[in-house]
Amino acid sequence: GPPLLRSPPVRGFAAARGARPAMAEAAEEKRATADVIPGMVAMEASPATVRAPGCPSCEVEWVAKSKDVEGTEAERLAALRGSDMAAYIGEIWEYGQHMNDTQRQELALTPDMECRRFVIDASTPPTPLMEAVYNATMVRVPYEQACYVCGPEQAMLLRTLVAIARPRQALDIGCFTGYASSAIVDALPRSAQLTCLEVEPTWTGLASELLEGRAASFETGPAIETLRRFEEEGRRFDFVSLDADKPMHGEYYNASLRLLRPGGVLVMFGMLLFPTVEDQQAMEALHEVLPNDTRVSTAQLPVGCGIQLIVKTEEVDPAAPPLHYASQRADGFELELELAAIDRLVQADGVPLGGAAATGPGTEALSSAGLVALAAARRQAAEPPAEEAQP
Numbered sequence: 001g002p003p004l005l006r007s008p009p010v011r012g013f014a015a016a017r018g019a020r021p022a023m024a025e026a027a028e029e030k031r032a033t034a035d036v037i038p039g040m041v042a043m044e045a046s047p048a049t050v051r052a053p054g055c056p057s058c059e060v061e062w063v064a065k066s067k068d069v070e071g072t073e074a075e076r077l078a079a080l081r082g083s084d085m086a087a088y089i090g091e092i093w094e095y096g097q098h099m100n101d102t103q104r105q106e107l108a109l110t111p112d113m114e115c116r117r118f119v120i121d122a123s124t125p126p127t128p129l130m131e132a133v134y135n136a137t138m139v140r141v142p143y144e145q146a147c148y149v150c151g152p153e154q155a156m157l158l159r160t161l162v163a164i165a166r167p168r169q170a171l172d173i174g175c176f177t178g179y180a181s182s183a184i185v186d187a188l189p190r191s192a193q194l195t196c197l198e199v200e201p202t203w204t205g206l207a208s209e210l211l212e213g214r215a216a217s218f219e220t221g222p223a224i225e226t227l228r229r230f231e232e233e234g235r236r237f238d239f240v241s242l243d244a245d246k247p248m249h250g251e252y253y254n255a256s257l258r259l260l261r262p263g264g265v266l267v268m269f270g271m272l273l274f275p276t277v278e279d280q281q282a283m284e285a286l287h288e289v290l291p292n293d294t295r296v297s298t299a300q301l302p303v304g305c306g307i308q309l310i311v312k313t314e315e316v317d318p319a320a321p322p323l324h325y326a327s328q329r330a331d332g333f334e335l336e337l338e339l340a341a342i343d344r345l346v347q348a349d350g351v352p353l354g355g356a357a358a359t360g361p362g363t364e365a366l367s368s369a370g371l372v373a374l375a376a377a378r379r380q381a382a383e384p385p386a387e388e389a390q391p
């Protein structure tokens, strides 16, 4: 039969992107204000936009195409209404059935575009890699699929969370063209690694091209199978970003908790806006589960399509010293680099190394200077240095 009416781009970023010129104006206005208010620090010259100036982004074209499609549909429906009223009513009824609460929410969220612009403007501007991946997605991916990309404000939040967590092993489940991956990889400590999972070879192909030379590797295939394999291999992660097929998010959540070290961080996308009824049911089930899960501490942020911040509190020893120590010692020895190098060596030898930062399976394989340094750093953290202890 004839296609149903197109639903609007569900993740809602098209409108935010469409609003960008106004964003630039707002930044311009702020700069002007900064010039006249004494003591106010002027914003840097370029506003926080993901699209580089002069980039032939298809954003505008994309919005125009959406409008074209809508226009064509409107014409087709008008003709149908004239020729076959019963068929017309049937189509409209069917469309109503498909238009779930989310799309209504999306419409209800439209006034928040203004707020979103301020959120983006108030974040550190994207790195060149983030811009490049975003632009390539907009230019090279058909616009119907380009809307999978996560929102710039979400990428900026993710980057900040990675900078806080300082993971050595990070995982991105559902990497698409690698935009969220680019935000993660640009915030990773040196010698840390990101592993990206994606079912579509087209997307891993593009993402691996765009992130070439970065500390990111790609696994193509159904994420659940890769996660099971990682479990069998005894791999462990410090940080997981999850934005894949929503009906499977419950499974990915449990698998991620098994792979995360105690104290590890999981960031789940898609908590508030749902493209399909199936997605909505799956994510609403998680809304029930997450606040009552005693394995984690969690909170939700209404950023973009909704982000759930989760820390694995299970197995965290309250008496354990903090995980992070000053990595640069006076003699230039870098503890994290040393540990990462040992980690790679052990993995290359086929010995699985887990417990990314402190304890856990595999750490007994460490017997070198790195382990000695870790013990020394722990002691140092537990007792203040002798010179500071002296009055």
Ligand SMILES: C[S@@+](CC[C@H](N)C(=O)[O-])C[C@H]1O[C@@H](n2cnc3c(N)ncnc32)[C@H](O)[C@@H]1O
Pocket (backbone or CB within 6 Å): 148, 149, 150, 173, 174, 175, 176, 177, 178, 179, 180, 181, 197, 198, 199, 200, 203, 221, 222, 223, 224, 243, 244, 245
């Ligand atoms: C919303 S997009 C992710 C957007 C991405 N995080 C970004 O920054 O642009 C969801 C992705 O999950 C992928 N996906 C869907 N089912 C999957 C599966 N079973 N295993 C792995 N990835 C899957 C889709 O192909 C899509 O690229």
